[in-house]
Amino acid sequence: MKIVCLVKQVPRADSIQFDQETKQLRREGVPLLLNPFDAAAVAHAAAHKDRTGAEVIAMTMGPPQATDALRTCLALGADRCIHLSDRAFAVADTLGTSRTLALAIQKEGDVDLVVCGRKSTDSETWQVPPETAALLGWPHVTNVVETELGGGRVRATRESDEGYETWELETPAVVSVAYGRETNDAVDGLIDVWTAGDLVGDLRENDKRFGQPGSPTRVLAVRDVTPQRGGERFTELTAAAGRIRALAKERALPASEWTKPERLGEQPSPKRYDCWTFVELANGMPTRLSLELIGKGRELAGKLGGDNVALVVGHEVDDAVRELGRHGAERVLVADDDSFSHYHPEVWSATVRAIVETHRPHVLLFPSTTNGRDLGPRVAGELGLGMTGDCVGLGIDRGGRLIQTKPAYGGNIVSVIMGATTPQLATVRARMFEPLAARAMEPKVERLDVPELPQPRARLVGQKGTPSWDLDAANVVVCLGSELPPEDIPRARALAEEEGAAVGGTRTVCERGDLPRNRQLGLLGRPVAPPLLLTIGVPGDFEELTGFVKAGVIAAVNHGEAAMLAAADVSAIIHWENAVPALAGAL
Numbered sequence: 001m002k003i004v005c006l007v008k009q010v011p012r013a014d015s016i017q018f019d020q021e022t023k024q025l026r027r028e029g030v031p032l033l034l035n036p037f038d039a040a041a042v043a044h045a046a047a048h049k050d051r052t053g054a055e056v057i058a059m060t061m062g063p064p065q066a067t068d069a070l071r072t073c074l075a076l077g078a079d080r081c082i083h084l085s086d087r088a089f090a091v092a093d094t095l096g097t098s099r100t101l102a103l104a105i106q107k108e109g110d111v112d113l114v115v116c117g118r119k120s121t122d123s124e125t126w127q128v129p130p131e132t133a134a135l136l137g138w139p140h141v142t143n144v145v146e147t148e149l150g151g152g153r154v155r156a157t158r159e160s161d162e163g164y165e166t167w168e169l170e171t172p173a174v175v176s177v178a179y180g181r182e183t184n185d186a187v188d189g190l191i192d193v194w195t196a197g198d199l200v201g202d203l204r205e206n207d208k209r210f211g212q213p214g215s216p217t218r219v220l221a222v223r224d225v226t227p228q229r230g231g232e233r234f235t236e237l238t239a240a241a242g243r244i245r246a247l248a249k250e251r252a253l254p255a256s257e258w259t260k261p262e263r264l265g266e267q268p269s270p271k272r273y274d275c276w277t278f279v280e281l282a283n284g285m286p287t288r289l290s291l292e293l294i295g296k297g298r299e300l301a302g303k304l305g306g307d308n309v310a311l312v313v314g315h316e317v318d319d320a321v322r323e324l325g326r327h328g329a330e331r332v333l334v335a336d337d338d339s340f341s342h343y344h345p346e347v348w349s350a351t352v353r354a355i356v357e358t359h360r361p362h363v364l365l366f367p368s369t370t371n372g373r374d375l376g377p378r379v380a381g382e383l384g385l386g387m388t389g390d391c392v393g394l395g396i397d398r399g400g401r402l403i404q405t406k407p408a409y410g411g412n413i414v415s416v417i418m419g420a421t422t423p424q425l426a427t428v429r430a431r432m433f434e435p436l437a438a439r440a441m442e443p444k445v446e447r448l449d450v451p452e453l454p455q456p457r458a459r460l461v462g463q464k465g466t467p468s469w470d471l472d473a474a475n476v477v478v479c480l481g482s483e484l485p486p487e488d489i490p491r492a493r494a495l496a497e498e499e500g501a502a503v504g505g506t507r508t509v510c511e512r513g514d515l516p517r518n519r520q521l522g523l524l525g526r527p528v529a530p531p532l533l534l535t536i537g538v539p540g541d542f543e544e545l546t547g548f549v550k551a552g553v554i555a556a557v558n559h560g561e562a563a564m565l566a567a568a569d570v571s572a573i574i575h576w577e578n579a580v581p582a583l584a585g586a587l
């Protein structure tokens with residue numbers, strides 16, 4: 001058995017600085033490390049060596065110094081490494097990267113399993129694993145917490161917004177791991193270097209398979225958007241709650257408008273310039289995030305001179321269709337089949353791909369959820385389209401192009417990105433836009449023919465655990481931290497939930513098992529951006545703060561020495577048992 005681990009070297013996220021004069025990132029002297037999710041991926045693969053006799057190969061595409069990351073992989077148990085190193089690979093986007101990696105995996109040959117991290121901690125697109133699987137034509141499962149190998153199959157348990165799912169896949173297959181770990185250990189060993197010429201026999205100058213020529217997306221600019229937080233301290237709860245209310249009002253997101261703006265610039269007619277949103281359902285109804293995108297879609301569609309269209313893949317979705325109309329969708333396209341009752345990467349990507357190929361929307365947005373980040377890039381890879389991951393801002397320029405901003409390097413830096421392929425694809429984070437206030441509107445509904453579906457090579461065999469959608473939907477998220485004694489966690493959680501808050505935890509709390517792992521917030525967990533984020537006993541490390549960057553108001557309850565107090569807008573040195581009801585209930 002042969003396992004290839006895809007790994008990337010990344011700058012240490014807390015060392016990145018923005019030069020206000022040059023408007024560029026300062027890269028000199030920034031320490032580099034193996035992406036924590038990739039360290040976990042290699043350790044995960046190496047753990048299978050004893051039982052299966054698997055050979056583990058670490059593979060990276062990167063500059064010469066990426067050898068250091070490969071030496072860390074050797075220390076983690078990789079048997080040998082492949083370094084894809086060539087100037088032709090430079091400035092690749094995720095599609096260019098995935099194409100290069102897929103060619104190298106094919107050249108290596110007889111690979112049974114590819115193990116990736118779920119995201120890199122620098123550009124955080126989450127796109128390479130599904131895109132690589134699409135380009136190889138292999139099944140995939142993302143966000144995996146456990147795998148069993150044997151008999152030409154992988155059994156993989158996946159963490160999702162719905163809980164935990166167990167999948168059985170035929171090999172060869174691609175998986176990405178959900179958790180990260182940091183390590184700096186390194187040892188020497190066999191590292192082969194492959195160039196572009198080693199991957200293809202007919203390499204040309206500016207070959208469109210590699211590097212920038214093979215990459216449809218461009219980073220146009222980077223900006224520092226570090227929010228100013230006052231660190232105001234309160235010793236009295238009524239005053240703290242009042243300040244939270246005032247700040248939340250000041251910082252509320254602008255309401256989305258039912259009135260569509262004028263079409264921008266000149267786009268040739270009669271081609272349609274519609275803005276589509278892929279709608280995700282929870283309990284048969286559109287998620288809040290899907291309604292947020294439908295609200296924003298109305299503005300984008302207006303500027304494009306097209307319709308605001310919702311795409312629903314599901315079964316028995318009439319109530320959801322009505323709800324989408326009430327929140328601003330002008331047309332709802334429905335692919336209804338009983339095989340769509342549960343998300344399935346191969347089946348859904350084949351369906352969405354066929355619909356997109358037939359209807360050619362101008363823009364297609366996916367929610368940045370575990371399933372949206374899985375489906376969107378798979379579709380992008382299958383269609384060879386550029387995609388921007390985890391957008392926090394969207395606009396249209398006069399040429400009808402989608403201008404996308406996305407966070408990078410932990411969230412305080414955003415990059416502005418544009419794609420050169422149509423449809424323009426993006427995943428979009430929760431709580432960046434407001435849904436439209438509901439109106440009694442009926443959308444135009446089009447029932448689509450369900451395309452011929454592939455014979456799936458992956459099968460869902462089990463589901464357990466509880467959903468974590470509430471972390472995207474709640475107006476208040478309470479994050480419980482390591483400075484709260486473990487025995488107090490259940491009580492603090494219950495008090496917060498009584499106030500209607502969604503509850504997450506820091507890495508320490510979730511790793512300890514005091515909260516489910518799909519509730520972990522932060523750089524190695526989930527980013528959240530509610531109008532109010534209340535931390536209880538959170539120390540305020542960089543990794544933790546990264547998860548809260550886009551929150552409206554941050555309030556912190558802790559002892560006076562905690563770094564978290566300075567990073568918050570409002571802080572209270574008050575016992576948590578009194579603070580949780582007063583502050584979580586402040587809005």
Ligand SMILES: Cc1cc2nc3c(=O)[nH]c(=O)nc-3n(C[C@H](O)[C@H](O)[C@H](O)COP(=O)(O)OP(=O)(O)OC[C@H]3O[C@@H](n4cnc5c(N)ncnc54)[C@H](O)[C@@H]3O)c2cc1C
Pocket residue numbers: 005006007008035037038059060061062092093094095097101115116117118119120122123124125126127128129217219386387388389406408415417
């Ligand atoms: C600020 C910034 C923003 C960017 N935004 C986008 C964007 O929105 N869309 C886009 O297409 N490109 C984007 N890029 C380019 C993108 O970062 C590169 O293509 C990168 O090599 C792969 O993307 P990622 O780091 O986001 O990977 P992710 O998909 O987040 O990484 C997931 C996993 O894929 C594997 N992997 C990723 N890169 C490599 C590699 N080089 N070698 C081996 N395995 C790898 C690892 O297992 C990793 O854990 C951006 C670049 C920058 C600097």
